[in-house]
Amino acid sequence: MKLRQIAELLECEVIVGEEFLDREVKFAFGSDLMSDVLAYTEEETVLLTGLCNNQVIRTAEMLDLKSIVFVRGKSPTDDIINMAKEDDMLLLRTEHTMYSASGILYTNGLAGTSI
């Protein structure tokens, strides 16, 4: 699924990385626990999270995860945004909760990962 479609389905605001909206992902992973993200995420995955600190960007960088959707309307600070810019990341924000956002993407065909 293209990130552009994800952004539309979840009614997202693009925080940074608009030029990367044509990126494709095969999976989505929703979590607020970074250690679980490190343990279970595949490549070509979009991360859904409500955790808004710079370790989210660092975790994503380690895993080559290039796209993150902040749920529950969470807004990253400027230093988080700058870290993301340095690594060519796409950051989106949705007012949907983790549950609703996951459900919307899942019913539209985006698969999850198994652990």
Place this chain on the structure above:
Amino acid sequence: MIIARDTKDVAMTKSFEVSTDDFSSAGIASSKIKKILRQIGIDSSIIRRVAIATYEAEINVAIHSLGGNIEVLIKSDNIEIFVEDVGPGIEDISLAMQKGYSTATKEIRELGFGAGMGLPNMEKCSDAFHIESKVGEYTAIKMTFNL
């Protein structure tokens, strides 16, 4: 230095101090190691495993230890990562290696860590994993990644 290094055939080595005061800077060493491996053309799936394991280790040092450092030895047929700290040590290593077991504080959990997956992840990602610890003195880890 706690675990002996075998410096035969080492093409490159780098060492990084890990700060325990500034949690937001944790991950810098792992990020630099990842960039070095990319620059020298290591296979990307190996880089991914090294990055995950090193980052988990670096976070552990930042969260749980009294100070430590990470050293990478790049050899012709493998990469070795040494993570050593100056305490407080792990009382029961087999318990620490259990998925979900964590001694992280509430503050650390609020930051998204402390899920108890760090050490199991490191073992899973590496081709060889060695850990030793002495309470009140140190914890030392050696991870090997075959090329």
